[in-house]
Structure formats: C-alpha cells, structure tokens
Amino acid sequence: MALSATVPSSFLSTLSKTFPSPSPKRLHISSFPVSNSSKSPSNHLDNDDSKRSRKLSEQSSWEAKDAEGRDYLYRLGKEADNMNITVGARAGVIDDLFTGNFLGKDSDIVFDYRQKMTRSFEYLQGDYYIAPLFMDKVVCHIVKNYLAHLLNVKVPLILGIWGGKGQGKSFQTELIFQAMGIEPVIMSAGELESERAGEPGKLIRERYRTASQVVQNQGKMSCLMINDIDAGLGRFGNTQMTVNNQIVVGTLMNLSDNPTRVSVGQDWRESDITNRIPIIVTGNDFSTIYAPLIRDGRMEKFYWQPTQEDIVSIVHRMYQKDGISRDEVVHVVGTFPNQALDFYGALRSRTYDRSISKWVEDTGGVESLGNKLLKRRKNEKLPVFTPPKQTVEALLESGYSLLREQQLIMETKLSKEYMKNIDD
Numbered sequence: 001m002a003l004s005a006t007v008p009s010s011f012l013s014t015l016s017k018t019f020p021s022p023s024p025k026r027l028h029i030s031s032f033p034v035s036n037s038s039k040s041p042s043n044h045l046d047n048d049d050s051k052r053s054r055k056l057s058e059q060s061s062w063e064a065k066d067a068e069g070r071d072y073l074y075r076l077g078k079e080a081d082n083m084n085i086t087v088g089a090r091a092g093v094i095d096d097l098f099t100g101n102f103l104g105k106d107s108d109i110v111f112d113y114r115q116k117m118t119r120s121f122e123y124l125q126g127d128y129y130i131a132p133l134f135m136d137k138v139v140c141h142i143v144k145n146y147l148a149h150l151l152n153v154k155v156p157l158i159l160g161i162w163g164g165k166g167q168g169k170s171f172q173t174e175l176i177f178q179a180m181g182i183e184p185v186i187m188s189a190g191e192l193e194s195e196r197a198g199e200p201g202k203l204i205r206e207r208y209r210t211a212s213q214v215v216q217n218q219g220k221m222s223c224l225m226i227n228d229i230d231a232g233l234g235r236f237g238n239t240q241m242t243v244n245n246q247i248v249v250g251t252l253m254n255l256s257d258n259p260t261r262v263s264v265g266q267d268w269r270e271s272d273i274t275n276r277i278p279i280i281v282t283g284n285d286f287s288t289i290y291a292p293l294i295r296d297g298r299m300e301k302f303y304w305q306p307t308q309e310d311i312v313s314i315v316h317r318m319y320q321k322d323g324i325s326r327d328e329v330v331h332v333v334g335t336f337p338n339q340a341l342d343f344y345g346a347l348r349s350r351t352y353d354r355s356i357s358k359w360v361e362d363t364g365g366v367e368s369l370g371n372k373l374l375k376r377r378k379n380e381k382l383p384v385f386t387p388p389k390q391t392v393e394a395l396l397e398s399g400y401s402l403l404r405e406q407q408l409i410m411e412t413k414l415s416k417e418y419m420k421n422i423d424d
Contacts, residue, residue, distance in 0.1 A: 086309050129317035130175050131310045137161075137302050138176050138280065142223060145278035156300040157256045158279045162230075162286045163304040164338030168314065169282045170227050177223065179322065184223040185211045189232030190247050201247035208255060212262075212275040222277060229281040234288030249290045255279065256298040306334070306341065315344045322348070322390035336399050343402065348390065350398035355388045 056168065060150065065071055141159040148155040161169045177184050192200045204224075211222040233245055255262065259276045286294050293299065306314070316329040324332075353396045362383040363372045372382065388394070 001119045012102060066413070096335055097413060127317060127320075128175050129314045130172055130179070131306060131314070133310075134172050134304060135176055138173060139180070141280070142182070142221070142278050144210065145276055146221070148276055154297055156296070156298055157259050157276070158252065158281060158299040160229075160281050160286055160294060160299045160301045161304055162283045162301065164340060165284055166342035167304055167306055169304055170225075170339045173225065173282070179219065182221045182223055183214050184225050185214075185217070186225045186227065189226070189228040189230075192229075192232030193224075193242065194243050197243045198247055201251040202264055204248065204251050204255075205262050208262055208277055208279075209264065209274060211277040215275045215277070224277055224279045226279070226281045228283055230283035230285055230288050233290070234283075234285065235291075236288060249293050252279070253298065311341060311344075314341060318345065319348065319390065324390060324392070324395075328392050331396055332399070335396060336403070343399075346402055347395050347398045349388060350401060351388055353392045355386060359383060359385050 078274055138159070138161075141156075144151065144155045145157065161173070163169060176182075187204070187207060191203060194200050194203075204226075208224050211224050214222040233248060235241065260274050261272075262274045281299075283289070294301065312326070312330055312333055315333060316324070316326050319329055332347070333344070360366060360369060365368060376382070
C-alpha cells in the first residue's frame with residue numbers, strides 16, 4: 001500500500017522565496033545501445049579489423065586451434081607433463097608467463113629447466129695424475145657413443161666401472177670430464193629411492209634429457225654419471241627389493257635399448273628425438289645388480305685395480321707440491337701395502353691436525369671459536385694458518401695411527417658385547 005504525504009502550500013511559497021529555483025533544464029537520460037539485426041558493411045569491416053588487431057601475428061601458432069578447439073599452449077602443457085594448471089591456460093597471453101612467481105604473477109613455466117643440474121669442476125685446482133689405462137677406457141666409451149650413428153657395431157650405452165673402495169674411480173672420471181671439457185649430470189645412489197613410486201625412474205629420465213639439452217643448446221659434450229649404483233640397486237643378504245628398484249633397473253635397460261626416445265610422461269611427438277648420451281656408473285660389486293642390466297651389449301664392464309706404478313705416480317703427484325721426492329713416495333707406499341688410494345690422501349690430511357690445534361689456540365681457544373669464525377666484523381681478519389712442513393717421518397706417523405684405527409674396528413666388535421645372544 002502506497003503512502004503519501006501532503007505538504008502545506010504556505011511552506012512551499014516560503015521555500016521558493018528563500019531559495020529561488022534555477023531555470024528549468026531538460027534531464028538527459030543516457031540510454032543503453034540497442035542491438036539491431038541489420039548491420040551495415042562498414043560495421044562488419046570495423047569488427048574484422050578489431051579481431052585482426054587482437055591477434056599476435058598472422059604467422060603465429062600460439063592461437064592456432066586443433067580439431068578439438070584446443071590452442072597451442074594447452075597442447076604444450078600436456079606434452080611437457082606440466083602439472084601447474086594455472087600456467088598456459090589463457091590463449092593470447094604470453095609475456096607475463098615468464099615473469100616469475102612474485103607480486104602475484106604466474107609462476108615461471110621454465111623455472112625447473114633453468115636450475116643448474118650439471119656439474120662444473122672449478123674445485124679441481126692443481127695438477128693431478130690420471131692412470132693411462134683408466135683414461136683410455138673412459139674416453140673410448142664416450143667417443144664411441146657420440147659416433148654410434150657412424151659405426152656399424154652395437155655400442156653399449158653404459159660403462160660400469162667397478163673395483164675396490166677408495167681407488168679413485170669417481171675422482172679420476174671427473175678429472176677426465178674436466179680435461180675433455182665435458183659438462184656432466186652426476187647422480188648418486190641416494191637418489192635411486194623415494195617415498196613415491198616411480199619418482200627415481202622419472203628422475204633418471206629427466207637427468208638424461210637434461211644432458212641431451214646441454215648437447216643441443218650449449219654445444220658441449222655431456223654425460224650422465226651415477227655413483228655407487230650397487231649401493232642403491234644391489235641385493236645384499238636379505239635386503240628387500242622395492243618397486244622403485246625395479247623401475248630404476250627397467251629405466252636403465254630401456255635407455256640402453258632406446259637411447260634416443262626417452263619419455264618423462266608426456267605425449268609422444270615424432271620430432272622429440274633425444275641425443276644419445278653416454279652413461280657411466282661406478283660401484284664396488286656388480287654381482288649384486290640385476291643380471292640382465294649388466295649383460296654385454298647394454299653395459300661394458302671395467303674392473304679398476306691400480307697397479308703399483310699407478311699408485312706411486314698418483315701419490316707422488318699428490319705430494320709433489322710438499323717437496324716429497326718420488327723415492328720417498330715409494331718408501332711410504334711400500335711401508336703401507338695393500339691400501340687404497342684414499343689412505344695416502346688421509347695421511348697428508350692427518351699431518352694437519354697439530355697445526356690446526358695450534359691455530360685454534362691462536363684464535364683464543366675453543367670458547368671463542370664460534371664467534372671468531374661466524375660473527376667477526378667485516379674488517380676483522382683471522383689469524384694466519386701456517387700449513388705444516390711435510391716430512392716422511394710425519395707421514396709415517398700418521399700412517400701408523402690410521403692403521404691402529406683400522407685394526408681396532410676389525411678386532412673390537414662391541415655389538416657382540418652389547419648383544420651376546422647374536423649368533424656369529
């Protein structure tokens with residue numbers, strides 16, 4: 001029910017005298033445009049021009065649609081196994097896709113591929129000795145794989161270097177990479193297991209494709225190296241075989257059989273051809289690995305046991321800057337026979353202990369060591385560390401100390417003392 005109020009005429013006359021009204025003006029009401037079914041030819045041309053101006057380019061494929069009406073960005077995300085559904089979902093928007101994930105922008109779709117997966121060797125400073133037999137085997141394997149398309153022979157993709165612990169398998173391989181200018185992708189056995197099934201196998205394929213991208217985009221030789229593979233895939237006693245172990249073995253076998261067709265879960269494309277990348281694995285005992293993986297044709301085996309001449313040459317090059325002659329090195333090596341190469345590197349490291357203890361005292365003792373190392377002022381300098389003078393006597397003393405530690409570990413088995421019910 002409508003309500004109305006009556007205003008007295010005397011009040012209106014008084015109000016008009018006090019506030020005279022301006023001259024009357026016509027009230028214009030803006031109206032919304034009404035669409036008409038009949039359009040002039042000029043309107044048609046204007047609309048076509050506006051559509052053309054919104055296109056990126058007449059030759060651009062970003063806005064091209066397939067038979068199902070999906071554009072290029074949609075197909076690109078599907079083929080690249082792109083799990084970020086907020087990226088590449090809008091046709092016509094390109095520039096802000098590469099601005100990073102800050103200030104509310106979309107995340108970078110190539111961020112993962114910009115991460116440095118390859119290994120550089122700036123830390124290998126100095127002159128090192130590489131055993132000729134070791135170098136010939138590694139170099140020959142790498143070159144054969146890069147020339148595999150020209151050779152009329154079956155070239156194994158994987159080189160398995162195995163032997164005793166601490167014999168310099170990984171270190172000498174990295175020295176060869178540095179000498180040849182190779183930028184490798186290096187993995188460890190710790191990456192061959194995951195809480196999610198299939199992740200390690202996919203990681204190997206991604207690292208393999210990363211090495212292929214180094215060859216294709218940077219013009220450098222590359223290689224995939226997996227250290228201590230038997231620690232991740234080997235069967236020791238009653239150890240349990242996991243799904244990831246099986247998938248990793250299957251992945252390496254498939255790479256050996258099809259080194260140029262590597263999938264990481266994306267749809268196959270005929271143009272997606274991967275460069276053949278040699279694989280080098282190291283380990284101590286390949287008899288614990290699944291036999292079909294290490295068969296001839298897939299893996300070329302190389303047992304590395306340095307000779308006495310190799311050991312003397314490597315240790316002499318290690319001690320050469322300390323003024324130790326070759327005859328003195330022969331004496332040290334003869335005093336501690338049947339030791340791995342890393343034993344002689346530990347000798348030199350053990351001789352630094354007394355000098356480091358003296359340096360700690362010069363800094364003010366162990367109580368102020370943390371502040372001196374981590375909380376010192378910008379212009380405050382640490383005491384100068386003076387390395388010890390290497391002598392044969394100091395090296396022999398360190399060697400006997402290391403031998404005592406080895407014997408104690410082998411002879412003193414405290415687990416039997418703590419758990420006497422364990423069978424021998």
